[in-house]
Amino acid sequence: MNQRKYQLIATCAAGVEGLVGDELRQLGYDVQVENGRVRFEGTQKDIAKTNLWLRIADRVKIIIGEFQAYTFDELFEKTKSLPWEEYIPMNGAFPVAGKSIQSKLHSVPDVQRLVNKAIAERIKQIYHRRGMLPETGAKYPIEVALRKDHVLITLDTTGDGLFKRGYRTEKGGAPLKENLAAALVKLTTWTPDRPFVDPTCGSGTIAIEAAMIGLNIAPGFNRDFLCESWELMDPNVWEEVRAEAEELADYDQELDILAFDIDGRMIAIAKANAEAAGLGYAIEFKQMQVADFKTDKSFGIIVSNPPYGERLSDSEAVHKLYRQMGEVFAPLKNWSKYILTSDLEFEKYYGNKATKKRKLYNGPLRTDYFQYWGKRY
Structure with missing residues (x-):
């Protein structure tokens, strides 16, 4: 099993960051609580484990890169320099979402387009491809978030938000997540x-x-997660964390x-x-x-x-x-x-x-x- 350590964040709604931090500490992680997210570090197994066990978070994301960017050229070059081939295979689909708060690069569509282009250029270079990439394989959703010219680029491992446990057959008129x-x-x-x-x-x-x-039932026990279909994730990891969760119930x-x-x-x-x-x-x-x-x-x-x-x-x-x-x-x-x-x-x-x-x-x-x-x- 790959023991590589990833920088991770659990995203969450405003006001519950402390609770998510507590959940992660109880699972054995050192954490850094910030507005709307909690940072921690972990392996493939930890990505699977936290997706399965976090009750209050929204998503678990891998931090691909962080840097300052004041111009589009800077954003493009720094994004392109990241090791995208370690995450996304040649046929991977990588839609880019974005947000920008109090930053010089305030046009979100331009930021998204540029980041998408930089990733594509890197992957084409690594795999010696010309023209368009096929993007017919598994999905690798990227988010680029700018705040005060600081860029955080993440890869979502969760897919449908963690609140989707899979048991709601029908909802009322004003459902609570x-x-x-x-x-x-x-x-x-x-x-x-x-x-x-x-x-x-x-x-x-x-x-x-x-x-x-x-x-003590893992909230994600009865659902699937997006990264289960990724090449970089060992399928045995998921069997292991689900078996452990079953034992703990x-x-x-x-x-x-x-x-x-x-x-x-x-x-x-x-x-x-x-x-x-x-x-x-x-x-x-x-x-x-x-x-x-x-x-x-x-x-x-x-x-x-x-x-x-x-x-x-x-x-x-x-x-x-x-x-x-x-x-x-x-x-x-x-x-x-x-x-x-x-x-x-x-x-x-x-x-x-x-x-x-x-x-x-x-x-x-x-x-x-x-x-x-x-x-x-």
Whole structure:
């Protein structure tokens, strides 16, 4: 197996970089946390392992090169000097995406075109080719990102974003991405021996992610990744990391996870999604409204992503739901409650000020995670 070390980054949404850094540390890596990404180093096996195990990141990328560039000539020559033949075979397809922030080279289409041309020139030179390259083989997506004239060129190993676990058979009207759902669970104090409740479960994503965390199931276990088709990746690596993940899963861990929703159609979708994830047995789903929730259990965790203005319902119905939550959850003194919404007036309707708020992004939408910590046990 090739033991070459690659410079890698795990990209992620703003606000969860620290969580991704923690995940990577727990997997055994030294990390450098930056805005929207975490840097680390690893071999082929580490590329496979992090794609399989990262719950909150968006993608795992190889850093091909970093340099300053103030002119198009400089960008072309420095890009061409990188060892592209070590990554892309002669027939590889290499689409180039780009972005430019506060840089002299601000025209993104020109930057993309030039980088694509520089890569093609390098590959043609190495393989002694003339004319167009075939680009009929596997895909090698390149991104060139300029910030203040600093150029970072990366190669995406993931393909479809890491949030695509492969279990969502159907979505509701305003779905929460799986990696954000995992982040919501990770930001709580929940442990698998405590009750977990999602009272507005929609298509079941938060409960399913909690069950995967509780059973230590690798989130990418049931999907494929783009770099599995690459010549530079040893297929035995993937067999190895999947076998290791299977060994680490704790299917005997008993979980107490309840997910309910007022909409029976959503409960049917949530059940189907849980079955697709192989977790139908681990989660109890019910059609129920928040007002009817009662429990004698102690020291549980409630995580909710209720409808809010920009999402589904009219504001009057949403505010009524927030009031109900405040009334129903108030007696649960030793439970901790975590609610994600973009409604900055949430606390007013809920009737209680949060212990802590955390800014998170649901796609492009700014939201706040209102946290109410229960008594410790």
